[in-house]
Amino acid sequence: VTDSTATALHELTASEAARSIRERQISPVELIEALLQRASTIDPRVQAWVRLDAERALAAAREAEKQVTSGAELGQLHGVPFGAKDIFDTADLVTSAGFSPYASRTPAQDAESIARLKAAGAILLGKLVTTQFAYSDPSRTRNPWNDDSTPGGSSSGSAAGVAARLVPLAFGSQTAGSVLRPAAYNGVVGFKPTYGRVSKRGVLPLAWSLDHVGLLARSVQDCQVALSAIAGYDASDPHSAATQPPFVAQPPPSAPPRLGLVREALEHASPRLREHVLAVASGFEQAGAHVREVSFGEPLRLILAVHHVIMQTETAAAHWQLIEQYPGAHQPRLRGYVETGRLLPGVSYLHAQRLRRRIRKSMRNCLSAVDALLLPTAVDVAPGRETTGDPSLQAPFSLVGFPSISLPSGVADGLPLAIQLAAAPWQEAELLGAATWCEAQLSPMPAPPSFA
Amino acid sequence: LAVRIYGEERAGEAPLKTALEAAAAAVWRVSQEPLDPAGDEP
Numbered sequence: 001v002t003d004s005t006a007t008a009l010h011e012l013t014a015s016e017a018a019r020s021i022r023e024r025q026i027s028p029v030e031l032i033e034a035l036l037q038r039a040s041t042i043d044p045r046v047q048a049w050v051r052l053d054a055e056r057a058l059a060a061a062r063e064a065e066k067q068v069t070s071g072a073e074l075g076q077l078h079g080v081p082f083g084a085k086d087i088f089d090t091a092d093l094v095t096s097a098g099f100s101p102y103a104s105r106t107p108a109q110d111a112e113s114i115a116r117l118k119a120a121g122a123i124l125l126g127k128l129v130t131t132q133f134a135y136s137d138p139s140r141t142r143n144p145w146n147d148d149s150t151p152g153g154s155s156s157g158s159a160a161g162v163a164a165r166l167v168p169l170a171f172g173s174q175t176a177g178s179v180l181r182p183a184a185y186n187g188v189v190g191f192k193p194t195y196g197r198v199s200k201r202g203v204l205p206l207a208w209s210l211d212h213v214g215l216l217a218r219s220v221q222d223c224q225v226a227l228s229a230i231a232g233y234d235a236s237d238p239h240s241a242a243t244q245p246p247f248v249a250q251p252p253p254s255a256p257p258r259l260g261l262v263r264e265a266l267e268h269a270s271p272r273l274r275e276h277v278l279a280v281a282s283g284f285e286q287a288g289a290h291v292r293e294v295s296f297g298e299p300l301r302l303i304l305a306v307h308h309v310i311m312q313t314e315t316a317a318a319h320w321q322l323i324e325q326y327p328g329a330h331q332p333r334l335r336g337y338v339e340t341g342r343l344l345p346g347v348s349y350l351h352a353q354r355l356r357r358r359i360r361k362s363m364r365n366c367l368s369a370v371d372a373l374l375l376p377t378a379v380d381v382a383p384g385r386e387t388t389g390d391p392s393l394q395a396p397f398s399l400v401g402f403p404s405i406s407l408p409s410g411v412a413d414g415l416p417l418a419i420q421l422a423a424a425p426w427q428e429a430e431l432l433g434a435a436t437w438c439e440a441q442l443s444p445m446p447a448p449p450s451f452a
Numbered sequence: 453l454a455v456r457i458y459g460e461e462r463a464g465e466a467p468l469k470t471a472l473e474a475a476a477a478a479v480w481r482v483s484q485e486p487l488d489p490a491g492d493e494p
Contacts (some may be wrong), residue, residue: 301481302482302485305477305478305481305482306478306482308474308475309478309479309482312478332465332466332467333467333470333471336465336467336469336470336472339458339468339471340468340471340472340475341471343475344475344479345479348482348483351482351487352482353494354491354493354494355485357492357494358487
């Protein structure tokens with residue numbers, strides 16, 4: 001593989017790579033080789049990969065190449081490399097969740113979402129750095145746009161790896177804002193489907209009723225293709241929705257969407273993000289979108305308090321035994337969160353769950369006259385590396401389980417800006433349709449300057 | 453409260469104090485929101 005070929009290959013989105021492989025313009029082997037070569041030169045700085053599975057990825061690519069040349073029927077993502085946050089179980093490949101006692105924890109089976117993506121022809125290239133157990137203690141990963149800025153978390157490696165062109169597609173997970181916020185900070189697309197849409201079997205839990213499987217990619221189209229592969233009921237996951245309507249990918253919409261600008265989110269954002277989102281909304285309006293102001297119907301502070309009580313209680317319930325079993329192995333923020341979470345009254349948790357139902361109803365009403373909500377993804381650009389950032393504007397959709405997506409929408413002071421869209425439950429096709437329209441109005445996000 | 457639960461040595465740890473303060477604020481905010489006692493279960 002020559003340097004010039006490698007440069008072109010690592011820039012391909014997942015959909016472009018799939019099409020190029022299907023049309024025999026590129027080989028899955030040369031694509032994997034190009035990304036491995038890039039990892040060896042770029043990743044010592046970004047530190048997105050926690051472990052590559054080079055041998056098996058190359059073997060799978062050789063097999064994929066044979067299938068292409070034999071004229072076999074090919075999956076939608078045939079030969080396309082992907083990465084997975086290191087809380088997703090991978091068969092015969094260590095899954096350690098950033099937790100040293102799990103340094104040699106090797107699952108026998110793939111997580112269901114990984115198995116489904118592989119069944120569509122995709123090839124697992126390796127595991128991406130997560131903050132410990134997907135909580136908020138910062139990881140070692142760097143933001144490819146600026147070494148001194150956080151890549152966000154908890155899907156730090158997934159977002160930074162996709163942004164740095166180390167891999168075109170990656171799994172992340174979101175309990176508060178861990179897919180969309182890193183996506184925003186790194187200038188990539190981050191997508192979280194409806195709660196229950198994608199199986200969580202084989203994904204290590206943080207807080208059961210809030211954890212979502214999500215995707216990081218460089219186009220809305222990639223999220224649509226990947227969701228087609230991984231969506232659907234899974235009887236082995238108690239949180240999987242048995243009665244969900246099927247996800248059917250739609251062609252791009254012919255009409256501009258109706259968008260609801262969320263008042264509470266704009267008030268909560270920094271002046272820079274507020275002005276940016278208002279400018280983006282104005283551009284959408286000029287392009288034909290119908291934009292109106294809407295309200296969550298509940299105070300944002302209440303929504304965040306309800307999310308906090310539920311998440312902390314469930315995290316404590318999921319992790320307190322591990323803290324006792326492995327004293328000193330947890331990062332300080334997670335440890336403090338679990339230890340204090342054990343003190344939260346059961347009455348508060350149940351009251352929060354009742355309020356959650358009311359909030360879900362209010363937010364559903366907020367969507368009654370629009371196709372999607374429009375708001376900043378994050379309150380501001382990526383802050384420093386001592387934090388993974390503020391989840392205030394992503395967490396409401398984790399609480400209610402509605403699908404949401406972050407699109408890169410500009411650059412300020414050398415760091416990416418992003419808008420967020422959200423829709424009613426099970427309306428992923430409509431959300432992705434609106435996102436495709438919005439994406440087409442925005443300038444394409446370039447690679448981070450140091451990694452172009 | 454932190455001293456009583458975690459002892460002098462650990463009560464001053466910043467992550468513990470931060471988590472405790474955030475939890476107390478969230479529990480308080482949730483408790484300020486009345487619901488119909490005869491209303492739906494969660």
